Amino acid sequence: MRKAIAPIVALIVVGAGLATFFALRASPEPVTSTYFLMDTVLTVTTTGGDAATINEHLHALASGVDSMTSYYKSESETVRVNTAAGRGPVSVSPEYAALLKAAVAVETIDHGKTFDIAISPISSLWGFSTKDFRVPAAKEISDTLAYSHSDQLTISDTTVQIRDSRARIDLGGVAKGYSLDVMEEYLHTVKPQPRQVIVDFGGNLLLYSGGKKRDWKIGIRDPRGQGIIGYVRSGDAFVATSGDYERYFERDGTRYCHIIDPSTGYPGTLNQSVTVITDIEPMHGAIGDALGKVFFCSTAETQRSLFPAAQNQGAVGIVIVDAAGTRSTLGPITFVPTTAQ
């Protein structure tokens, strides 16, 4: 009897060994692609499925959003709307109108005091559109601020009108997040489903798992140093980070970041970085992107009072590093600080 068992055991063990070996070998390698658009980097990492094709398609979708929303490209809907400022309504695509409405809906949670898509004349004063940076005079800022508000806009389902001829809109504050919405919608339809996709579009993340839903450990970057200050856990989500360290210039020892506080016309100084996690629902990529600016330009007190409204719009949790470097969170998320600092 023993003689009969021994070879069978041996066979099972060898079989298991080989199976493990080939299973490990067969697990798909992630395919990472890097693209440049919207003046930033789009990095897509797809594991499983037809990864290379998926990456290319996601890039094409982002390019489509860029063509629609760009502040610079002459054929974009934004340029058509801006060019017609002060001259009556312009017809726009339903997608464009929907994006504009979503952005304005985020503004309303704080009456446009912390985020405003019509702030771009102020950004231009500071040189953020041309990279010809300067600190404008206080009078220039107050004069320009008078018409740099989205109460200049009338938005219907098919038209947009800017009343003051000097006012302009810029969807740079939502276009990357919105691109993730468009990508996420496409990813659901892909066959075969990829195991997972990570999209990083200039600080906006899409975390997508195709089959079995997974838990993600999201590292929060140290806004002043190297590496991470800790992490939070989340299921599939959009993760938008607004930081003062990405685009800024310095004059006389002062750092001026590219996120303009619409209530003052000056770059936001209240926080170093804000990371907003929104759940996977239509438009929540764009909304998370906009909420990042809202909370970046808010005091701790305002952040706490605005959070319920942000939750109603899709925010799950927010990680904040304020100007003094103090970390805090809003919502049912747990921030685990890095111990080895």
Next chain:
Amino acid sequence: MKRSDRITVVVILTAMALVAVSWIVMHRTRGTVAVVQVDGQVIATVDLMSREPQTLHITGVLGPLVIAADGKGSIRVTESTCTDHICVHTVPARSPGDQIICVPNRMVITIEGTGTGIDVLAQ
């Protein structure tokens, strides 16, 4: 011990060794490396575990850049032809996930490696 038992033991040990080797191969740490890309193509990788300082002269889409690894695990852009110099002012990169980006030159330095225990970096 019978001959067949000996064979069984040998086969089991061989199988275990095979599993162990494949496990190690799949999970070995590659150390920390900086991957330098221009326009989506990897043009250089720098071993940040190396104790030797290294200087790289590369060509971006706009023009030349100089990249320096300090031999202590950090890498930075020291010179660039771009106008805004965001890349030069970026904090040196050293931890997996860290990036230095020069959009005008379409150049990205990404730190790759294991051991951070995180899946993605919000930055």
